[in-house]
Amino acid sequence: MTDFLGNHLNLNVGLLLPEIILAVGSVLVVFLDMFWEKAGRGSAPLVTFLTLIAAGVASASDIDAVDDFARMVSIDNFTTFFRFMFIGVGIMLVIGGWEYVDKHVNHPAEFYALLLLSTVGAIFMASARDLLIAYLGIEVLSFSLYIAVSLGKNDNRAGEAGLKYVLLGGVASAMLLYGLSLLYGVAGSTQYGDIAGALQGDLTGLHMPLILGLTLIVSGLGFKVSAVPFHMWAPDAYEGAPMPVTAYLSATSKGATLALFLRWFGGPLLPAIGDWQWMMAVIATLTMVFGNLIALQQHNVKRLLAYSSIAQGGFMLMAVTTVSDISASALLVHLGGYVITNLALFLAIIQFYNRTGKEEITDFAGLSRTNPYLAVVITAGLFSLAGMPLLAGFFTKFILFQAVVQGGFLWLVVVAVVGSTVSLFYYLQVIRQMYIYEPVGDASRWTISGSGYIATGVLLAAIVFVGIQGAPLYTVADRAAFALFDGAPVAAAAGHAAPAAPAAAPKAGGH
């Protein structure tokens, strides 16, 4: 079939099978809950789990595919990488979070439906090849999360979090949309490929709208990825949201936005790198500095992790600054390690909350006596975020930082390493409570549920595995990044990024 401009359109619906499965599953969960009371409480998580597994299986058939759906959605390794990541996040959240959702969330079925639906949005953000589809993906994800954030039961903070998130999110979406429309005005198309072509051409007289558009786009996306100075919503939303939603915000929502960053700034916007690179460097610096400094003052573990994940976002924005195939693959590696680590941490804290109902840092006192297993998981997670060896964070940070140095931004990496050291200080505050202090009150041992052991155990194993054998993750990430950069733009990126620092070679030799 062809469209009215004569472009060939590939309408093979099978390419979108994973998303279709997820969307259908989402509807199914809601209907099941509404019309079949006998289904019981376990049905929603079970259906969600099976849906996610089915979607994962369906995604497996697209490994190494290079295809597109109706010129709107790319099906390549980059898409597949994120499909697996987001589906994996969903699966872990269902396993590790169902107990919490059952107890502490209004309308559990809605939570699961929104989980599936937002995953669809997230995947479209990673796979779109047209600005409109990408924007729809953003909105599907955001709207699902606006609701999910305020699902907490008997928690006044949930309402505040939801309202703050929806108001600021709306402003950000508006900015983003305005930016996109300016970009459309400059480039004359919403197709990524056409935009890249247009930006490489003659832009006489169009520079001002382009800069304005880029500024708005960076701001809008900066909000979604909670980059400083657009991060105000994040700590409140993280604190007020039910914990599985917080985990989701820090994993899938952040991952999808970074996927979009890579798609846009490594693709259609790459020719304008001279116009946005400095913006990105400034935002990355601010995010790393302020994320880490403000985290120092937190007392609530969710807020602490909110600021820590803001700072982590700053690390990843560095790689967007120097975007190239090398830094894109490094970013994906770090994102992978970060998602695994953060999930492990959040799920461990969810287990802790299930038992104790507390979430202040001081409440963790003596956890190494009352539940040594959870203490080990949380310690491994925090040390991994800080980049300590034998854990995922060491390897992924090492690769990420080296890639950014390779891209010519040694000074940015120095900021990052300093920030990383500061981060260890506040991570140690939690570890100190768990190991150095004695438990307050009841000091008897307690255990967590079987599903809690499974979820945290799998993730702990993954943290250690990536830490001592990172090659599989890096290889996969490299293939995903290759899908993003096959063709000419790579050379352009390396050429632009190189001259900033004398210490850096333009590109790794030895290939």
Add this chain to the structure above:
Amino acid sequence: MTSADGYVLIALCLLPLGVALSLFLVPTRVRSITIFLTGTSSLVMMALSFYVFFKYAFHGEQFQGVLAWTWMQNVGLLGEKGIQFKVGVDGIGASLVLLTGVVVVPATWVTWKIQDRMKDYFILLYLVTAGVYGAFVILDLFFWFLFYEMALMPMYLLIGVWGSTRKEYGAMKLMMMLLAGSIFIFTVIFAVFSHVGAGTFDMVVLLDAHKDPGFQKVFFPLLVIGCGTLGAMFPFHSWSPDGHAAAPTSVSMLHAGVLMKVGAFGVVRLGYQMMPEGGAYWSPALIVLGAGAGLYGAISALRQTDMKLLMGFSSVSHMGYVFLGLGTFNAIGWSGAVLQMTAHGWMTALFFLLIGGMYDQSHNRDIPNFSGMAKQMPIWSIFFIFASMASLGLPGLSGFIAELHIFIGTFRSYPVVGGLAVLTAAITTTYLIRVLAQAFFGEMNPRWSHLKEITWMERAGAVVLALAMLTLGMWPSPWIERIAPSIINIPGITL
């Protein structure tokens, strides 16, 4: 050493790591299994360390026992060689492996005294041990840094949970300062990788690759700051007295005895061997810092009353000699520096072992509170006096031979500084004699009449360390023979 001996080097890194991991499975209540596992494995490590040291053929290649497995290649920014798990030692590495092997055994023995969570303690302690061995034998920058950080990571918990005086403060200060130091090392590693542009972290490739003199001059001082922090180099030393005062006995032994040498070793390996021109340019600065550290540490030690703080400042002073020796940039000063690493390692481990053995009973380390201890604890006192004699450089003991080399080297290059260094040695004598006079001789203080002699395990550990010190002092040629060829290989060094 043939490349098959590389398996021994690998065993040295992986054995403590394996013990640490398998201890996770040992039930906490059954102390005997933990004691058996750590006892045997530490002896095996010592045996392997001796093997490495004596098998290192000083007529052969610089790096021996080289073995490499590719860990990751041809992906992203990595080229053909990429990241390898590569081991191999030069003469300097071999002598430091031996240092570690000898310290680990007594450190293990004295740890068996600990009642509270001994198993967890050993897990962390053996992670440190693995990290230290790794830092001495790994020939790949990625893994070198991994093992380096692995040696630091457990310190916080070791000191914070099992420490004494102001343990939380000491632990946090130590951890944050050492990690601040590793910021610089991190930066240098990235910059070197990028600058060489070979897509590999292989140290041998990076050592041989051409690096601009300008690049070397910029990054050498950064590396010295980074590694110097761990080596307690003045003025980046302030974690060391507080950290050592707070740390439990075996951590102090391992940390002051071995881990600080990783810092100095980093200056040798990543600094001088990798950036010789930068090293030659900045050597005068090392002379100033080294001599300054020697004097500053010694003068500060004069005023200390806490025995561990005294030893902390004494360590700063003695590590100052190491950096002074490196700064001379001539062969004799360098062999002195490397000998001093070993000599100080054993000497300070013995000190901390003894102080710990006494502190466990008295819960007091204030020198003015003690007197006439030689009557109450004669064996303890003999060992303490022995260590003091080594520390102040009595001929025939380990400290003398090392300091002699350093002084000769310094007089060759910078006669005035040489004079200062000798003055430092005099001050060292003063503060040590003061301790001996005050605490060990004179009227016995009846307050301490309940103190018993140190335990048999502590005596055994002290004997091991004392024998090692005596051997190095009496018969240093095995060390010098192995160190010298590696030193001569450094481009631009004065003979």
